[in-house]
Amino acid sequence: MSERGDSGGVGVAQVGEFGLIDRVTARLSYGSTVLLGPGDDAAVVTAPDARVVASTDVLVDGRHFRRDWAGAHDIGRRAAAANLADVVAMGAEPTALLVALCVPADVETGWVEQLADGLGAEAASVGASVVGGDMSASPTLTIAVTALGDLAGRSPVTRAGARPGDLVALAGRTGYAAAGFTVLSRGFRTPRLLVEAYRRPEVPYAAGPAAARLGATAMIDVSDGLLADLGHVAKASGVAIDLRRDAFEVPPQMRDAAQALGVDPYAWLLAGGDDHALVATFPSQTVLPDGWREVGRVAEGRGVTVDGAPFDGPTGWDHFR
Amino acid sequence: MSERGDSGGVGVAQVGEFGLIDRVTARLSYGSTVLLGPGDDAAVVTAPDARVVASTDVLVDGRHFRRDWAGAHDIGRRAAAANLADVVAMGAEPTALLVALCVPADVETGWVEQLADGLGAEAASVGASVVGGDMSASPTLTIAVTALGDLAGRSPVTRAGARPGDLVALAGRTGYAAAGFTVLSRGFRTPRLLVEAYRRPEVPYAAGPAAARLGATAMIDVSDGLLADLGHVAKASGVAIDLRRDAFEVPPQMRDAAQALGVDPYAWLLAGGDDHALVATFPSQTVLPDGWREVGRVAEGRGVTVDGAPFDGPTGWDHFR
CATH class of the missing domain: 3.90.650.10 (PurM-like C-terminal domain)
Structure with missing residues (x-):
């Protein structure tokens, strides 16, 4: 793989679940929407509107992406984009992403780090942050992302409001x-x-x-x-x-x-x-x-x-x- | 499988992604925290505290559960419980779950419906609702759940506050x-x-x-x-x-x-x-x-x-x- 950091050659199984989570969270940065980031049982995110918009999308290796067609950074950006787009399509401002990552034991830690960087970069481009997640080994590389957002006092724009003449x-x-x-x-x-x-x-x-x-x-x-x-x-x-x-x-x-x-x-x-x-x-x-x-x-x-x-x-x- | 509904014998590939989502959402019910449930780009959930607590956990078939050891309903309850527990461990009240489900094409729709029922039942036991999600075919059955919660004016109880003598x-x-x-x-x-x-x-x-x-x-x-x-x-x-x-x-x-x-x-x-x-x-x-x-x-x-x-x-x- 071309996208590897210093640790690129180390498989995820060698650093373990907690080691990999530590490596990834150390690379993330947190904007003003984040009151408590990764590392606890749950994150805490601002919801100034007193309502929260939430959407989940899952990407499966070989079905929604192929690792020989795109680098980990781009796959991360795409996984984030799919969810952030759902939030803005309600008229809301994205605030946070949570990521559940399933990864085969032979995937290199550098690949996962680049993925996290891509997720974080796409989130940051709209003022949101990756605030939490989970990782597990799995035979199938799978990325499930949940995006949260704030309506800033507006009504959500649903699919149901179109009227003849619009x-x-x-x-x-x-x-x-x-x-x-x-x-x-x-x-x-x-x-x-x-x-x-x-x-x-x-x-x-x-x-x-x-x-x-x-x-x-x-x-x-x-x-x-x-x-x-x-x-x-x-x-x-x-x-x-x-x-x-x-x-x-x-x-x-x-x-x-x-x-x-x-x-x-x-x-x-x-x-x-x-x-x-x-x-x-x-x-x-x-x-x-x-x-x-x-x-x-x-x-x-x-x-x-x-x-x-x-x-x-x-x-x-x-x-x- | 013992837990099958009328449609138990139909594989998920036969009803398709949208058909399966329709079947599952038709079984869910929504409590007072849900302002907009499944069926749009995103859900809208109450966050009266103006902060939202959020946590994600992923369960992988053969690693976190085995389909020959537990029925779909129990697996759904357990997937929900793992996340709801994270929310209450911050001192928050759970409000909503979002579920990203990856499922092999030969799994029966009845199994997925029972899983959804289990997720919904566990959520309802704490006043929360399943408000959204995503589904995809995948070689590996994977359940990623995100739970949201409300702090009701309290400070989050983190891992970091223990003091000598406590x-x-x-x-x-x-x-x-x-x-x-x-x-x-x-x-x-x-x-x-x-x-x-x-x-x-x-x-x-x-x-x-x-x-x-x-x-x-x-x-x-x-x-x-x-x-x-x-x-x-x-x-x-x-x-x-x-x-x-x-x-x-x-x-x-x-x-x-x-x-x-x-x-x-x-x-x-x-x-x-x-x-x-x-x-x-x-x-x-x-x-x-x-x-x-x-x-x-x-x-x-x-x-x-x-x-x-x-x-x-x-x-x-x-x-x-």
Whole structure:
């Protein structure tokens, strides 16, 4: 492995559970939301709003990530991002992460340290901290992350508030991570833009609370694919959603990769997950701030369409199939 | 499997990720701490104290539990108990659990439903609710639970506050789960008292907040074994702790099992984990309430002793070794 610290060559079994926890917690730093960090039975985190937003996501080796496709630092960032995106998609400000790590005994401690650094760096990028966790040996490397957040006095923006006439807006990229995944799974390492997007999503964190302040009626982070996730919004809200295909420009590198691999790039853009864009609905007269662009409209009815018709490609991911 | 519902014969792969999540969330119920339950990007939980206590523990199949030794309901209760115990050991009241479940594709949905029922039942026993989670297929069945809690205006009771002269007190049982584990690992199914204690710990939840109200100076839940966990307290507090061996009575069934299996029962009582008893230090003049009994004293120095001498048996568990 390329990412190793001084202790990189030491397997986790050699330092033991407590030794590894000590090594990891020594690398973490704690922001102002942390009243009591790791090392006790539980952490204590600020919750000034007197409500706490909480979400859990789990990543499994070989299914949600591959250690030969991404380094430990990027895998840590991605594991954190998946959860932090869920918190900002409620309109909340992330405060803390807790991490349950299951790791095969032959994994090197340096890999785990880099993973922790990646988790900590992604958390710090939004003012949150890794405040606790647990580790165990396991045949399967698994990273379960819980993110906490604070609503700062706002109502949570759920999936259920979209109303006919609302505009549908997107913040962040879609299709990049899916394209990068396809590229990697065909044995390529370029285009770099796509591969890097798969390795480390660029989540538009600030757009979540901003949308809440602006009166977003519904919001979700795009983890299963835009069509699937808007399907969740449409179902929860009891509405139909129609996307405009011309709102999605195919970037040149994605176009070229799609052509080379024989893939419809709109399958990436509309059905690819894991970029953790945010998609929200707003009252129709809303003037969207920087970072948000209109991609469709809410109507009476049910289901999600593209230019008025069902999308004729894959519509999302199911992690059991 | 004996614990199956109507859908017991259906493997999780057949119903898919979303189908399984729907089945599980339909079985859960939500107490007054839950402002928004499962089904959105994140849950919203009350945090009236404006601080939230949070702890994560992970259980790995074959390492922390065995499906042939305990049913799914008991495994769920035990996974919840391990985390809820951490929250009450800070002196907090549990409010919520989040569960990340990794499950092999051939596990039956009925097993997962029973697990969810067990998690929910244990949470409900302390007024908390399962508010969210995630599921994925994985070769290794893994249950990562995060528990949240509220301090109700009290200071958190950490491991670091024990002072020389304090008395050491225990609430709950020790050694029962370890004895049950030994019994099961030798191929026996009785004594039932011990085996049941291993399958489903009886955590003295109310004793945690009660100790905090009473002015406990330090507290920890006994998950690694009494000596190991008091070792954490002694180290964090910069003190020595001495236990009185005669404070630990060997119950008749444990004595008989120890004799039959050729085990020192004090190795179970003093070094066995997983009963999730609570051990705390209190100012020396404290009149202990029901449920707490004095088992030792805090002194100047370092380390943990029994009747003034090091314990000459195993002192705890390390989940990597």
